[in-house]
Amino acid sequence: MSDEYDIVIIGAGPAGMSAATAAVAQGASVLLLDEGAGPGGQIYRAVTTTPLTDRAVLGPDYWKGAAIATAFAAAGATYQPGATVWHLDAERRVGFSVDGQARLVQAGQVVMATGAQERPFPVAGWTLPGVLSAGAAQTLLKAQGLAATGRVVLAGCGPLLWLFAAQSVAAGLPPSLILDTTPRSNWGRALPHLPSFLATPYARKGLALMARVRRAVPIVSGVTELAIEGEVHAERVVYRRGIRAPVTVPVDHVLLHQGVTPNLNLPAAAGCALDWNEAQACFQPRTDEWGATSLPGLFLAGDGAGIAGAETAASRGALAGLAAAAALGRLSETARDRLAAPMRARLTRQMRGRAFLDALYRPATAFRRAAEEALACRCEEVTGRMLRETAERLQVSGPNQMKTFLRCGMGPCQGRLCGLTVTEAIAQARGVSPVEVGYYRLRSPVKPLTVAEFASLPNTEEERLAVERG
Amino acid sequence: MFRRLHEVARPVLRFRLDGEPVEGREGDSVAAALLALGRDACRETAVSGAARGGYCMMGVCFDCLVVIDGTGNRQACLVPLREGMSVETQHGRREPGR
CATH class of the missing domain: 3.50.50.60 (FAD/NAD(P)-binding domain)
Structure with missing residues (x-):
């Protein structure tokens, strides 16, 4: 190198x-x-x-x-x-x-x-052992041929959720239950984009894939509340559909997903x-x-x-x-543009239908802002309630100020699993757009680095002399 | 519990988990090997001491931190399993010197 x-x-x-x-x-x-x-x-x-x-x-x-x-x-x-x-x-x-x-x-x-x-899915109990993201389970399937067994509940929304369910069915280990959190109100916003989506190959493939899943797995749609309970491991999922009574399901694994x-x-x-x-x-x-x-x-x-x-x-x-x-x-720029032309034509074709998927699978606000008892920040263990109370009582303007009060975003994941949640929770408390709230100020190094690792950087003679005494 | 699909036939790798001799397979990440052994939790958190295991398996959640060959805070999902490795549960904060 x-x-x-x-x-x-x-x-x-x-x-x-x-x-x-x-x-x-x-x-x-x-x-x-x-x-x-x-x-x-x-x-x-x-x-x-x-x-x-x-x-x-x-x-x-x-x-x-x-x-x-x-x-x-x-x-x-x-x-x-x-x-x-x-x-x-x-x-x-x-x-x-x-x-x-x-x-x-x-x-x-x-x-x-x-x-x-994957987008964070801050519901109560999402940090319990036995709970993984659906993408994590898919990674284990692809890379190691590992599949979750026992009572596996797949919960959330988005194309990847359905793709993973179909792959699990094909692997002979379908999930026991799918809890679909796609908000019903999304259909209204998605419908104007439906004709252009139906004209794509994704529509036919997607519908066939969902049909395969529906034949093999029971599906509960319209789920509006979700919590995972257990002492030291996920033991139960409790879900609600609107104003209906909560339903409790015993589980061995919960796989969560609400888009990327x-x-x-x-x-x-x-x-x-x-x-x-x-x-x-x-x-x-x-x-x-x-x-x-x-x-x-x-x-x-x-x-x-x-x-x-x-x-x-x-x-x-x-x-x-x-x-x-x-x-x-x-x-030259001319040569670049000539080579790019067929790529752009392909890209335009590939982008068709996206607006429909975006509108249909936009996760519910309640699932994006962290439930009261859910850990919004997994590393520093900050709940949705703590975020909202602090935002309101101390008039916190944005996520960087929130760090100084609650340490959210300051753990090893560097805000990857709480950034969007914290921004949206503050936006909600302040009654403003996430644009106004902004995102965490991120700095290098973007992955934790030990001092020994940093010291292993090759030095030039000039750099060595710059810090040498005498 | 995660189990290997029957078509997976990869060579066995022996390693130690909290001092006990255990087995994984070639091609496993450390995190995958622990899940295949039924170990859903691999650490206790630094704040409350709660049991925690990997969530994302792609290096972003930092919940699969373990001690590997004496070095703490290693992301188990990003480290390929190797024969003879020593893997330990990480208790609370990273200890000085590891």
């Missing part, structure tokens, strides 16, 4: 792999850093190593990742798996660690392909501007049609730049890879 690359790409999901393939084709030297053990990111996790050889289990959409991984491997970019990136700045310095050894590399251009995470949101920590700590996306109820870094952020030389591609799904991520990654290569003068 060298100390300088034309382009450093962060993340080996569809966007990162496609960006690398496109940039190498233009003659750029490319380093791709990824935290995972192999290529694929989250959506195509373990696509080159999964033990699930029966392709019917994970489904044809998952296996589309294999072609992207093959093209990436053939391109010949320098690929470093197991790399945790903890620093990125406007000067395009990238700090990362592999096996406890830290390094800094200088990039001519950077493409962040840092993807999405962009990973913000790396771009925000680098200084990229964020915008509030009202349709998806989340912040996303500001990007242009090439994925360029508000900082020159820093691109962001894929779901990390706004949720649109795996297929669009590959197209957006390729566009960012081309744009980064063009910014370095590896190809």
Whole structure:
């Protein structure tokens, strides 16, 4: 590995792999850093190593990742798996660690392909052992062929919930019950977008997939309240549908999911501007049609730049890879635009139907703002009630001030699992928009780093002399 | 309990969990190996001491923190399991020196 690359790409999901393939084709030297053990990111996790050889289990959409991984491997970019990136700045310095050894590399251009995470689902008891996100269960299925057994309740809303349910059915271990929290009122807002959604291949595939799940799993829809109870492990789920009496269900595992949101920590700590996306109820870094952020030389591609799904991520990654290569003068703007034209046409097709999914699966406000007894901040154990009481009594203006009172967002996850909840809870208490409240101020290092790891950075003679006594 | 689907046939890796000899499989993350052993909780939190286990399996929740080969605060979901590894439950805060 060298100390300088034309382009450093962060993340080996569809966007990162496609960006690398496109940039190498233009003659750029490319380093791709990824935290995972192999290529694929989250959506195509373990696509080159999964033990699930029966392709019917994970489904044809998952296996589309294999072609992207093959093209990436053939391109010949320098690929470093197991790399945790903890620093990125406007000067395009990238700090990362592999096996406890830290390094800094200088990039001519950077493409962040840092993807999405599941939206927090702060209901009471979501921190109990035995409760995982549906995405976590899906990761275990893809990478290790592990499946939850016993009484498994899958709760929430969104396309991934249904996809995972269908994969579990195909694996022969369907969940015992699905609690669907999709708000009924969403249908009104989604209906105007229904015709354009029905014209896409996603509609046919999605409906067939849901039909397979419905045949195998009992489904309770219209769930408006949810809590998980147990002493030291999840033992019961208690749910309500509107004003009906609460229902208690004994469980061994609860798998929660209410959509995905962009990973913000790396771009925000680098200084990229964020915008509030009202349709998806989340912040996303500001990007242009090439994925360029508000900082020159820093691109962001894929779901990390706004949720649109795996297929669009590959197209957006390729566009960012081309744009980064063009910014370095590896190809002219004319050549860039010519190569981009078919990618843009594909992207437009892939984006169809998105507005319908966004409107239908926008999670209920009650599930986004943390229930009274739910831990909004899992690390520092701050409840929804504490957030709202503090916001009202102390007139807290935003999440950074809230940190000083409650420490929310100051634990090891650095706000990843509470950021949106805290912003929305404060917005509710103040009666203003999340835009006005803002997000946590994020800083480097974006992943915890030991002093020993930091000290392992290679030093230059000049740096050594700068701190030497006498 | 998480169990391995029958088609999964990967070589066994032996490691220690809180001093006891146990087994995982090649290709496991430490967090996956613990779940396959029926260990849903892998630490006690620093604030209240409550039992906690991994939630996201993708490196964002930091709830699967364990002590691996004497080093605390390791994200079990991101560390590949290796033969002979020592994995310990993390009690409360990270202790000085580990």
